[in-house]
Amino acid sequence: MARLSLDHVTKSFADFDAVKDVSIDVADGEFLAVLGPSGCGKTTLLRLIAGFEKVTSGEICIGSDLVSNSGGSVAPEKRRVGIVFQNYALWPHMTVAENIGYSLKVAKLDKAVARRKVEDALALVNLQGMGERRPANLSGGQRQRVALARCLVAAPSLVLFDEPLANLDVHLRASMEDEFAAFHKRTGTTIVYITHDQAEAMALADRIAVMDHGRLMQLATPRELYHEPANEMVASFISQGILLPADVLSSEDGGHCKVRVLGTELVVRCRPGERPRAGAKICCRSADLDVSPDGLGFDGLVKRVVYQGGAARIEFAPAAGPDLTLHFEQPDPVTLESGAQARLRIKSGWLIPAAGTAP
Amino acid sequence: MATRIRESRGQEMALTAVVAVVIVLFSLLPMLRLIKEIAAPGGTLSTVAVEAGLRSQATWIATWHTLVVGIGGTLLAVLSGTAVAVLVSLTDIRGRSALVLCYVMPLMIAPQVTALAWLQLFGPASPFLKLFGAAPPLGTKNPLYSTSGIILLLGVQYGPLVFLLVRAGLRKLPRELVEAARAGGAGWFTVLVTIVLPLMTPSIMAAAALAFVSCVGNFGIPAFLGIPANYLVLPTLIYQKLAGGGPAVLGETAFLSVLIGVIAMAGILAQEGMSRRRDYRISSTSLPAEPYELGRWRPVVQAGMWLLIVLVLFLPLFGLVLTSLVPGYGIALTAKTATLDNYRFVLFEHDAANRAFFNSFWLSIAAAFFAVVVAVPVGYLIAWGKQRWVRLLNLSVELPYALPGVVLAIASLLLFLRPIPLTGIQLYNTVWIILYAYLARFLVLALRPTISGYHQIDRALEEAAQVAGAGLFTRMRTIIFPLVAPAAIAGGLLIFMTALSELTVSALLWSSGSETIGVVMFSFEQGGDSNYAAAMSVVTVAVTFVLMLVTNLLAPHLPSGALPWRD
Secondary structure, three states, rough: OOOOOEEEEEEEEEOEEEEEEEEEEEEOOOOEEEEOOOOOOOHHHHHHOOOOOOEEEEEEEEOOEEEEOOOOOOHHHHEEEEEOOOOOOOOOOOOOOHHHHHHHOOOOOOHHHHHHHHHHHHOOOOOOOOOOOOHOOOOOOHHHHHHHHHHOOOOOEEEEEOOOOOOOOOOHHHHHHHHHHHHHHOOOOEEEEOOOOOOHHHHHHHHHEEEOOOEEEEEOHHHHHHOOOOHHHHHHHHHOOOOEEEOOOOOOOOOOOEEOOOEEEEEEOOOOOOOEEEEEEEEEEEEEEEOOOOOEEEEEEEEEEEEOEEEEEEEEEOOOOOOOOEEEEEEEEOOOOOOEEEEEEEEEEEEEOOOOOOO | OHHHHHHHHHHHHHHHHHHHHHHHHHHHHHHHHHHHHHHHHHHOOOOHHHHHHHHOOHHHEEEEEEEEHHHHHHHHHHHHHHHHHHHHHHEOOOHHHHHHHHHHHHHHOOOOHHHHHHHHHOOOOOOOHHHHHOOOOOOOOOOOOOOOHHHHHHHHHHHHHHHHHHHHHHHHHHHHHHHHHOOOOOOOOOOHHHHHHHHHHHHHHHHHHHHHHHHHHHOHHEEEEEEEHHHOHHHHHHHHHHHHHHHHHHHHHHHHHHHHHHHHHHHHHHHHHHHHOOOOOOOOOOOOOOOOOOOHHHHHHHHHHHHHHHHHHHHHHHHHHHHHHOOOOOOOOOOOOOOHHHHHHHHHOOHHHHHHHHHHHHHHHHHHHHHHHHHHHHHHHHHOOOOOOOHHHHHHHHHHHHOOOHHHHHHHHHHOOOOOOOOOOOOOOHHHHHHHHHHHHHHHHHHHHHHHHHOOOHHHHHHHHHOOOOOOOHHHHHHHHHHHHHHHHHHHHHHHHHHHHOOOHHHHHHOOOOOOOHHHHHHHHHOOOOOHHHHHHHHHHHHHHHHHHHHHHHHHHOOOOOOOHHH
16 A cells, blocks of 8 residues: 555657646645546546656655656556556456465465455455356456455555446445445555546545646545536536636635625625625535525526426526526426526535636 | 349349359369269279378378378467467557568568578578578578478467457457456456456467368478478478379379368368357447557567567568579578679579460459459459358368368369360360469458458449449449449459469479479479579569558458458
8 A cells, every 4th residue: 555646647659748837745644636527637547646647747656665766667567556447358268266366376366365365355345256267257346346456456556447437337336336335444555536427426435636637636535526516627528517708706704705796795605715806706506596486686587497307407597698508407396387587596616716726 | 123123133033143253264174073083983983092091101191290280380479479369459559561571571582481481590501590600501401301390390380360450359359357357456467367268268269270271282392391301291282293203193182182182171170179069149239449558668579579580581682682682502691792693593594484484464454353343243243242141152162272272273284184074175284274273262251351351332222223224234344343443353353362382282293384483492492402592582582562552542442351460
């Protein structure tokens, strides 16, 4: 087990920066999820950590060892990392036990010791007695567990997961998620977990690194990411946040400030030290919107009502900004109809910090 | 409505019928005729032919020789082809496409030309060795006239065949399988031995089977290298028997050719068995693995690769060109002695050589043209057809090519020795029997790229035409043929190149007036006129090179892998 630190890591392919100036410190035993839309550079980041790609600039340390910088790169086989691949990457010509025991065989471990370790690993992932099977005869979930056992058995200092649940069906996903969480708790291994699925990242990770276009957008706990997004990308990416233009009217006081949004004034949460400014943005979630019960708020047009069972998803265009689309849910009884006028209010929100300000 | 149904079914039936006739005529008929000759010569069941064959000691010696050079050549081809495929596919070696082009080239050169070129390089009369004064004294035996010489050249000839198949397999190797092993602590060499090569077993086995069939059936190399040393393999034994005994010994040679067929089939069955022993199916697809960095070894490995290419390609061809410029046997080549007389002689003066160029060119063109025209509908039925029995079609078209050429040649002889019933047309002793054998043998060379072409075309293109009201023949002509034409034509060019200097089949089927380039080349060499043989070889190799370059122009329109020499 070891900590992992990335220091201003950049990886360029020809004239395209796949990863750009990313710095992350992962504590010993921490579960870090790297989250982002496809093509954001998260897989390249994993391959840099594993050593399959070389950094263009910056440094990567595993534990106290420098493993990558622009001058050179420690070979993947010398890094003691374990990887769980999206497609499992089990070797079809070996049995389950041979797959799991591969790294022990490569390390020329005593055969009896190796066999015991393989059995332990099989037990750890609930696959006792399956050692002689072929990977082709296993279900998707079982293959994933074999892959997990295979990377466990070598007691790696760091385990990398590359979208491990992307190929599984929904039911299996939930149970594997529990299994990963239990695995982390039991072993205390440092984990870097690549995914594009927010729910997965939120459920599993201590902290989440959100990436976009090769850059690190925010590195924070799931709660902070949801409630206090650092920029517009994170705000709109996480749980489909709604961004609204705002003018800040008052300085921060006790974590709140007054803003004007769509012609109405309201109080939102904000970072310490915010001052009045124009052209700001606030982020609110659909849960923060509500049909105004007392007449306060802003008017607009109900564009679409999609009934979803128990509640309807409402798309709403405010009169003060007809190009914006606000969406929220109205529980039964649904009273809004498409084409109708309505008045909404914003219950709460978060003032997105001005670009370039550190947290 | 009934008429309309009949109309639309009619065209499909007609197409199927034509295809079936072609397949029966060119694939099944010769094979059945051969089997009949063995089991029931003269119409009654008898084991006389088999017994006579089994009693002859020459049969057993030739069979033993065939196995020795077949297995030896296969081993050499598999080792060299696999090693080159691994280095080219998995390392960061430079100049990959040039390497692939040069390494695959020997495959496009006829075996007897390869044999001739190597003989000229090392023999006592070698103009190349004479350049350094290193030639052995005249009268010394050429070291290639030996078992190891035959094995060496078979390895050189078919190494590229193994290379192509193993390389195709390596390209499909998902990088995760390699990376998982490296993350598990395995170094590059360990990964190669424990993961990559085991996973490549099916490709390597398939390549070995193909190389074995090619080695066992090869005529050109053992004919040039073995006959002078009286080292006979089955194909050369058949040739000698037929050359000496004529049609009278056909029954005996039929047995020998079936024996070759059996040996070749045994090789293919052994491969099937080996590949089934374990599960090698790779289920996922992914990017290929990052190339292994050779680091400071890269210049060394690159130099080694190019040295290999100089040895197997450039030096022999250079030797061939030198020989073609020498005025006579054993004369050293200098600025004064160099001459183009050999070329003038074979191109303009020697009657048989002239006829041979004419015959080979039109035979190749006809075979290529026919194959392209037939490959499009046959490929249509195989790739897009709904009936299950058409899959069997594919197998029966492959058969005449999968079996050694000698087998087909003997089958054709048996088939046409007597005039065709009812018509009285005599094919035996004419050039037409060679054409028949070429059509049967080479059809599959155009069919394979055509089928892969079909697999890359969206079927909806045809269906759109169907919805627009086009019948099957109209669709064939206006939609399907234009779409698969590049692939089929590339196949046709492959056939042309292969047929142009073909020897195995024509050596058994030729008669005076229907000589082919290969046959005349062979008789020049047997008569000691290596210089003329070399001149003819240089001409055909040059034509082949030019055609390869022309075919490259088609490359952007071709399914990948249609042109073996393109990386």
